[in-house]
Amino acid sequence: MKKLLAIILVIAMFASLGITTAFAEEEPIHLTLWTFQELHTQLYKEMLDKWNANPDNPKLEIDMQVYPYEDMHNKLTIALQTGEGAPDIVDIEINMFANYLKGDIQLADLNDIVEPMQDHLVMSRFNNYAKDGKYYGIDHHIGACIVWYNTEILEEAGIDYRDIKTWDDYHEAGKVVLEKTGKPMCTWESKDCWSIYPLVNQHGGDWLTPDNEVRMDEQVVIDTLAFMKSMLDDGTAVACPGGNHHSEEYYGWMNAGNCASVSMPFWYLNRFTDYMPDLAGKMKVAPMPLWSDGGHKSAQMGGTGTAVVKTSEHVDIAKEWLAYATLSFEGCVNTWLILGFDPIMTDVYGSEEMKAPNKFFDYYDDTIFDMLKTILDDIPDTCLTEYFPAAADIVRNEMAYDLVIGGGDPAEIAHACAEELRDAIM
Amino acid sequence: MSENGKTPLLKRGFFTNPKVVPYIFIAPFLIFFLVIYLYPFITTILMSFQKIDGPNSVEFIGTKNYEKMFNRNFKQALMTTFRYAFWDVVVLTIVPLIFAVILNSGSVKFPSFFKSLYFIPALTSTIVVGIVFRLAFGTLETAPANRLLALFGQPAKDWLMFADTGNFVLILLTLWRWMGVNIIYYISGLQSIPSELYEAAKIDGANSVQQFFHISLPGIKPVLIYVITITVLGGFAMFTESVALWAQNNPGGVGRTIVGYMYLMGFYKNNMGMASAVGLVLLGLVLAVNLIQLFAMGFFKKED
Numbered sequence: 001m002k003k004l005l006a007i008i009l010v011i012a013m014f015a016s017l018g019i020t021t022a023f024a025e026e027e028p029i030h031l032t033l034w035t036f037q038e039l040h041t042q043l044y045k046e047m048l049d050k051w052n053a054n055p056d057n058p059k060l061e062i063d064m065q066v067y068p069y070e071d072m073h074n075k076l077t078i079a080l081q082t083g084e085g086a087p088d089i090v091d092i093e094i095n096m097f098a099n100y101l102k103g104d105i106q107l108a109d110l111n112d113i114v115e116p117m118q119d120h121l122v123m124s125r126f127n128n129y130a131k132d133g134k135y136y137g138i139d140h141h142i143g144a145c146i147v148w149y150n151t152e153i154l155e156e157a158g159i160d161y162r163d164i165k166t167w168d169d170y171h172e173a174g175k176v177v178l179e180k181t182g183k184p185m186c187t188w189e190s191k192d193c194w195s196i197y198p199l200v201n202q203h204g205g206d207w208l209t210p211d212n213e214v215r216m217d218e219q220v221v222i223d224t225l226a227f228m229k230s231m232l233d234d235g236t237a238v239a240c241p242g243g244n245h246h247s248e249e250y251y252g253w254m255n256a257g258n259c260a261s262v263s264m265p266f267w268y269l270n271r272f273t274d275y276m277p278d279l280a281g282k283m284k285v286a287p288m289p290l291w292s293d294g295g296h297k298s299a300q301m302g303g304t305g306t307a308v309v310k311t312s313e314h315v316d317i318a319k320e321w322l323a324y325a326t327l328s329f330e331g332c333v334n335t336w337l338i339l340g341f342d343p344i345m346t347d348v349y350g351s352e353e354m355k356a357p358n359k360f361f362d363y364y365d366d367t368i369f370d371m372l373k374t375i376l377d378d379i380p381d382t383c384l385t386e387y388f389p390a391a392a393d394i395v396r397n398e399m400a401y402d403l404v405i406g407g408g409d410p411a412e413i414a415h416a417c418a419e420e421l422r423d424a425i426m
Numbered sequence: 427m428s429e430n431g432k433t434p435l436l437k438r439g440f441f442t443n444p445k446v447v448p449y450i451f452i453a454p455f456l457i458f459f460l461v462i463y464l465y466p467f468i469t470t471i472l473m474s475f476q477k478i479d480g481p482n483s484v485e486f487i488g489t490k491n492y493e494k495m496f497n498r499n500f501k502q503a504l505m506t507t508f509r510y511a512f513w514d515v516v517v518l519t520i521v522p523l524i525f526a527v528i529l530n531s532g533s534v535k536f537p538s539f540f541k542s543l544y545f546i547p548a549l550t551s552t553i554v555v556g557i558v559f560r561l562a563f564g565t566l567e568t569a570p571a572n573r574l575l576a577l578f579g580q581p582a583k584d585w586l587m588f589a590d591t592g593n594f595v596l597i598l599l600t601l602w603r604w605m606g607v608n609i610i611y612y613i614s615g616l617q618s619i620p621s622e623l624y625e626a627a628k629i630d631g632a633n634s635v636q637q638f639f640h641i642s643l644p645g646i647k648p649v650l651i652y653v654i655t656i657t658v659l660g661g662f663a664m665f666t667e668s669v670a671l672w673a674q675n676n677p678g679g680v681g682r683t684i685v686g687y688m689y690l691m692g693f694y695k696n697n698m699g700m701a702s703a704v705g706l707v708l709l710g711l712v713l714a715v716n717l718i719q720l721f722a723m724g725f726f727k728k729e730d
Binding site: 070073074077081096100102103104190191192239241242243248249252253389393397398401405423424426 | 477478479482483487490494497498499561564565566569584586587588672674675676677678681682690693694695696698
């Protein structure tokens, strides 16, 4: 009798265990995400909350770790090389991305989430993170280059920025601005690539071909450098205070109304709102002036490829969430509303959701996207091979410095830099 | 019971064998040395002959890394390092020595106060100091250093954009930060010199300059050798200071040292093979400079 009771009790115990587990809250899946850009976590958190709010989705818990730029990429390099300690999802800066596409690639290919959406996406952004037809990263923005004009200074000089159509117009307008106000038209960076590379790329040039042939000394590069030098020579352009458009010195100087314009990628919108508050209402955005001898309407610059690590235990779920966060209509709208970036999905441009008020519309005006739509059809690809980091380093430290500070001859600079890049290619 | 009537603490066995015990005692160091120093060192030598693209694609490429190394960037880095190391040694040996002698002479009131005052900068973070110096020596006319120049009627300078002024800022930063440490070394050396020697010299009619060159300087020679050696090492290994001032930029070839170049190659360009080769060349250079210096100062001579 006792035996029977014991058996019944044991059965009851197992049965109740089974019932409780069936009804218990399911364990959330734990993922880690590394980023070097704290701003991105705002978007990720928003999209994670939305994901978890949908009962059909498996519960996710994402541990978002923000590291300084260098630290994060170093940690990632070591983690991928040793196969230990890598996160599930990681933000990789565009200049560094090619490093992780060497040899045996440790990132998961994202074709199954990118390809179904490709008719809705600006696919040239995905080519930056692709190798042999496989996509390894998803960008958050197009990074189309545009120009910010300080209308207060231009009005003082009697210039309407809407009349500036070509770079020659821009230069001429600069001469008037300099004469009437004593202020330069623009600044060129002397230790970074955000002045030279967009102009060269928009003009139709680049540093490398996909087969690592060096293009740095082509005529189009020399012509672009010569144009930049001509503006430096007559004072319509000056060396950027602090050396680049991301230095504290530049922010303060620009904020005080010392310069009539600046050309940067679209994501620079938030630098104005965050670091140059005094210019609110005075700055207007416009497309880049065109080159009279060909080229494109804009250039795509900068970016972050968000990737999934191949050795992750949850590759599929990580991909699924990433697709939701960055490739969905909702995700792309939030990219604008939260981050102030130009989203990679063409469908969102012109939609009602994008017109919701935010700090960027307050700072500039609400015609930003009407302007942007006119240039999206003509943005060239950039060629980011495994030697792009080497090329970028040469542009930042030698080409920009020799041109803007050294005042050297454009052709000589281009040839010297090209030789050095050729030498670096093994 | 053993012969002398006491029970031994441990039974005689392998681990208590007098021939084995010493090795057990040095084992922690030995293991540490083998794993943390020797193994990576040998791997580095191997890696310097390889092209490393990832965990599973390593390829031996002979001496190609060494052949490709000597480009403009590397020469600039070499120049920057030597320029910095030279001025570092000159300034950081002489200036703290002067301060130490003055502080030790008894003619200064509150010497302990000044000692701690000079030492405090050593406790600060290089990155923070770098940011302060970067802004103090900024591009604009409103930067503090340029304001100072304006007082003397000098035009504003773009300090960090040129090799000579950039190196000046770097040396100034290092001096401000490390002077206190060297002062402490020197003072401890100076205080070990018996005061009778100075008294005897005074009676013989030696002035304070003669006393310095004939008593103080020979008296602190071991300290001097030590300070110069670590300053040479520190000069060649300098990295953080230049990164704090210039990040990964290299305007005018001043912002990047050999260590910075090694870092650039290894992490920014993901070329560990080349970085290893650069590291070994740096090792060779530092070793050579240090040996020359130690020989010149008679460090290896037998004491009489």
